[in-house]
Amino acid sequence: MTSLQPRRSVLYMPGANERALEKAKTLPADALILDLEDAVAPDAKEAARSRVCAAAASGSYGKREVTIRVNGLETEWHDADLRAAAAAGPSAVVVPKVNSASEVHNIERALELGGAPDQTKIWAMLETPVAMLHAAEIAAASERLTVLVMGTNDLAKELHAEFVPGRGPLLGGLSLCLLAARATGKVILDGVYNNVKDLEGFEAECRQGREYGFDGKTLIHPSQLEPCNRVFAPSPEEIDRSRRIIAAFDEARVAGRGVVTVDGRMIENLHVEEARRVLALAEAVGD
Structure with a gap:
């Protein structure tokens, strides 16, 4: 039987928070995204980078897949993040707001120049209308790119769309990215659910994501792990x-x-x- 790498639950962990990085070692997440972007204030970026790269290189997270989300391509921290991540050798580098195949090529070259091992893959976040319309080209740009990650918060912002039950305004973009993932043999992860207290709504969105064909979902709080793991696992x-x-x-x-x-x-x-x-x-x- 062919083995699979389960990615039902993929939890963002703030890179500036040492307690959170330690707690992540005990959580039942299939994968972790140690975050250097949204969860880290500008004056804490460098300290968080060192902390996250040390955590990713430590080998102390068991069977959990450990990835690093770097800052975006247009930011002042992006190049240093990529160099440090390449040296740390995580399972993957998660890159926000990837909009073209050429950007994937540049990320791949930077990882190679930084000495990243072959095991360190690229996870591309698709978060903009441009990315939706070029999803197939992005997904096919590199064998090193293995996972597409939906950035639904930024997508809704750029569409001027509202968050409503059923996510009607976002379904066109989600479907385009799902088609791109399946056409190119990539894994695809659904976006986050923002209301951590609404577990009923969260579970409904997990079911919708699974019915659509997503492999798993990105999460922002440990309380979301149990329902997510259950919904995205075979009954x-x-x-x-x-x-x-x-x-x-x-x-x-x-x-x-x-x-x-x-x-x-x-x-x-x-x-x-x-x-x-x-x-x-x-x-x-x-x-």
């Missing part, structure tokens, strides 16, 4: 159905039957492939 019913689909298909093939049904539904190769993906994810998350 016991899905696991059982997937096993029965594979068994029925294999049995029919051995018997030379051309028609396979499970629960009254016709089963084809595409259903078997999806069933295998479900079981691989279930195995990866320990279900």
Whole structure:
């Protein structure tokens, strides 16, 4: 069975907060984004950079995937962030507001010049109308780019859109990026949910994201981890159905039957492939 890297829950952690970086070692997140951008005041950028890079290089976060979000390409801190991240060798460098393939190429060159190991990938944040319209080019720009991260707060701001249940104003852009991810074989993560006290609304948005096809969701608070992990993991019913689909298909093939049904539904190769993906994810998350 093909193994998968689960990214159901990807939690932002403020890079200037040493207690938060320590706490992250105990949280049930699939991946962490140690943040040098929004969560860090300008006068704390350099200290946070040293702290975050030391944390990422420490190897003390267990099986959690550890990434570093650098400051944006147009900021005074971006180049130094990339050099330091390349030397630290995290699982990935998360880059805000990526708008073109050429920007991906520049990020890749900077990581290579900084001596980043091959394991350090690029996660590109798509946050603007320009990025939505060029998502396929961005996603295809580099093999080192493995994950697209939706920046829904900035996207809503640039669209002059309101945050409403169901996210209608954002769905066009989200769909374009999902198409780009699937066309290029990349992972794609849904954006954050801002109201940390509204766990019912948060869980509904997790379900919407999974139904759309996102691989997981970015989070801003540890209280969001449990519902996110649960929603983006295969349910016991899905696991059982997937096993029965594979068994029925294999049995029919051995018997030379051309028609396979499970629960009254016709089963084809595409259903078997999806069933295998479900079981691989279930195995990866320990279900």
